[in-house]
Amino acid sequence: MIRKYIALLRMKYIEMLAYRLATFVWMTGAITQPLITMFVWMNIHPEESDSFVFYFMAVIFVERMTSAWDVWELDREIREGTFSNWLLRPLHPIHWAIAENIIYKWLFAVILVPVWVVAATFWPALRPHMTASQIMLFLMAVVLGAALRFLLSYSCGLLAFWMTKVAAVYGVIDVISLFLSGRIAPLGLLPPQLREWSEWLPFRYMISFPIEIATGAADGGELARGFAIAAGWMMALIGALQWLWKAGMRKNQAVGG
């Protein structure tokens, strides 16, 4: 399995190099929205500018590390029928998607981490103050967040076996996550009801939770509870994905035959 994965990763890496310009463009796009929001908050609470700078830089970083685009790929491939090609290969198609995700996130990390280091030397607000255990927990939370986002995106993509407008459905989910994952505002600044919702829904654990660990906003019992809820959602999403996959295969064969 490990050998297969190494081969997969190598293939995806070569594929990615062919689209360097596009990758750069998507990166720029991903940066502007958090930056605009950052300026808004710095304007509202000028005395906390430094913490907003750190928060929104972390949003850009964590967002890139966890983002998944599988729903659009699946939507297109299932609709156009090219998805069947994947089924003929000896490995479950999800492994190709996982390999692609790993490679892209690795690339983003390779670009963003040095940028962060350089920026932090000039801009003290960007220097993280984290203990070793905090760093470990942060990395764990990022991996968990990436898994959650990937599972959600892939499960939604599988809905394309039954529906024609899956991308639109995912668009709605994405908008909800815009508010509840902490991209529009640090969750502490949301109205209380929204904040309560964000605790129980999976979106907080995709972006905000790792950042809360990095800034020290979440610790102790809060932390344990957060990991427990996120793990629960992960189990639920794995279950949903497996069920959707089986049902989708049946549906697919019915159409094909």
Added chain:
Amino acid sequence: MRRYGRVFREFFRACLVEEMEYRSEFFGNFIASFFGIAIALLTVHIFFYQTDRLGGWTYGEVLVLLGVFNTLRGFIDFALRPNMPRLLEHVRRGTLDYILTKPVDSMFYVSFRHLVFWRLIDVALGIGVIGFGLYVERYVPSAADVCMFLIVMAASLLLIYSLWMMLMTTSFWVVRIDDLSFIFDSFFDTARFPGSMYRGAVRLVITYILPAVLITNTPALALLGKWRIPTALAALAAAILFLWLARRFWRFALRFYTGAGG
């Protein structure tokens, strides 16, 4: 000028007929537009949950600004965006030759040939939000305000058209155009909020180099009765300057094109 009006009407009619074939899409599109504006309003609401001023603008004023932004974006999506991929296709296949032999100006043709009507919903919703903002602000614009608003709005449309046209013209050299419009969108998104909110280098760039702030802020201020003649004149001057630049750039690109084709 009259001839261009007639040609534009003809484009309008042809596209309307085309679009009527997909009437069932209309409802879905309407929901999508409505959803988009609801999200924008909710976002502004979350900001104002914490404050009563944004860059010195009140809630109602920011709503008027948001309405202007949505209206302008509706116009972009109505006329300019649908034409971009087609120009690219013409350049790639060499069918631009046919357009150049037509008796209308090529720049006019490539920027208005294809129109997407349902995007006018965004214009209507934008005007609705402007009205709502004025209501929240309890301000009734005077005739002079409206007049000034129409003038600076026209200048903004010209500016956007010029910027967009320059972006489109790069398709003679750049192949992936969706990436380009993506960049335009992210920069135009800064115009959603008051320019006075931004600081430092960002503020300089979006005020003077890429006048995103000028494009939305001046019309909103005009409607709120806070216009000044010099600002309006500056907006008009900038619009004419950018139009001239866009025109020059298009001509330059055409020379490049014939060079490659021949």
